Amino acid sequence: MRPDVAAFHDPATGTWSYVVSDLATRKAAIIDPVLDFDAKAARTTHDSAQKLVDHVRANDLDVRWLLETHAHADHLSDAQWLLEQFPGATLGIGTGIRQTQRSFAPVFEFGDDVALDGSQFGRLFEAGDRFAIGDIDAEVIAAPGHTADCVAYRIGDALFCGDTLFMPDAGTARTDFPNADAAMLYRTIQSFYALPDDTRVFVCHDYGPNGREVACETTIGAQKRDNTHLRADTSEAEYVALRQARDATLPMPALILQSLQVNLRAGALPPPSGNGVRYLRIPLDRV
Numbered sequence: 001m002r003p004d005v006a007a008f009h010d011p012a013t014g015t016w017s018y019v020v021s022d023l024a025t026r027k028a029a030i031i032d033p034v035l036d037f038d039a040k041a042a043r044t045t046h047d048s049a050q051k052l053v054d055h056v057r058a059n060d061l062d063v064r065w066l067l068e069t070h071a072h073a074d075h076l077s078d079a080q081w082l083l084e085q086f087p088g089a090t091l092g093i094g095t096g097i098r099q100t101q102r103s104f105a106p107v108f109e110f111g112d113d114v115a116l117d118g119s120q121f122g123r124l125f126e127a128g129d130r131f132a133i134g135d136i137d138a139e140v141i142a143a144p145g146h147t148a149d150c151v152a153y154r155i156g157d158a159l160f161c162g163d164t165l166f167m168p169d170a171g172t173a174r175t176d177f178p179n180a181d182a183a184m185l186y187r188t189i190q191s192f193y194a195l196p197d198d199t200r201v202f203v204c205h206d207y208g209p210n211g212r213e214v215a216c217e218t219t220i221g222a223q224k225r226d227n228t229h230l231r232a233d234t235s236e237a238e239y240v241a242l243r244q245a246r247d248a249t250l251p252m253p254a255l256i257l258q259s260l261q262v263n264l265r266a267g268a269l270p271p272p273s274g275n276g277v278r279y280l281r282i283p284l285d286r287v
């Protein structure tokens with residue numbers, strides 16, 4: 001089965017969000033929605049997510065799932081606002097989110113308002129879980145390596161791979177965050193490479209390297225042949241050495257501290273302080 005895939009690029013963070021639908025039944029899922037965050041003004045807006053809503057309304061879709069591939073460290077999720085727009089939807093993420101919540105709870109001194117059991121999410125997926133979008137079969141594939149909670153979603157012939165593979169000329173995701181592991185990411189990608197070569201692959205990010213247009217779609221066959229970090233014949237040792245050398249050169253993502261405080265709350269902002277203002281906390285010398 002071949003779902004319809006509408007892709008939306010956020011140029012501020014290089015994130016791709018998707019509306020995936022079964023055109024026969026009009027049922028749909030939204031994957032990795034972005035809450036716009038102007039860091040200079042500390043202002044949030046919903047312009048990016050509104051584009052997803054407009055697409056849903058224009059195509060008369062019924063959103064049943066809001067899916068996160070992981071707790072992103074580069075952009076804030078707008079899942080809670082979208083749940084208000086689509087109250088019939090269930091918000092899902094991998095069960096590994098609990099580990100990520102526990103890892104970062106001491107960094108941000110999370111209080112009682114942040115449960116560390118993933119209960120902010122409507123569904124915690126285990127590897128191999130199945131669900132459906134209308135008549136199209138969907139499967140959760142564990143995808144650890146970049147983070148512990150990473151999952152990929154195979155929906156019909158389309159793989160939403162999260163932060164694992166990028167477009168072939170951009171390689172693979174970094175593996176230097178807490179609970180990340182380059183060898184683990186290698187094995188995750190090997191499991192993707194066992195899928196049929198014509199499986200469509202939709203990436204979580206693209207930054208348009210070397211001046212090319214941003215892109216979101218490739219195939220397993222193209223990745224196995226052309227991925228600049230990890231081709232079908234790349235050994236684990238070769239990949240791990242390359243990945244670790246590259247990770248050593250990367251700065252922290254610009255919004256990591258802001259993103260995690262929101263995304264570990266399932267896209268909710270922290271509760272208002274006594275004066276009605278919501279605050280994010282910036283821990284010094286911790287990340």
Ligand SMILES: [Fe+2]
Pocket residue numbers: 070071072073074146163
């Ligand atoms: Fe990520």
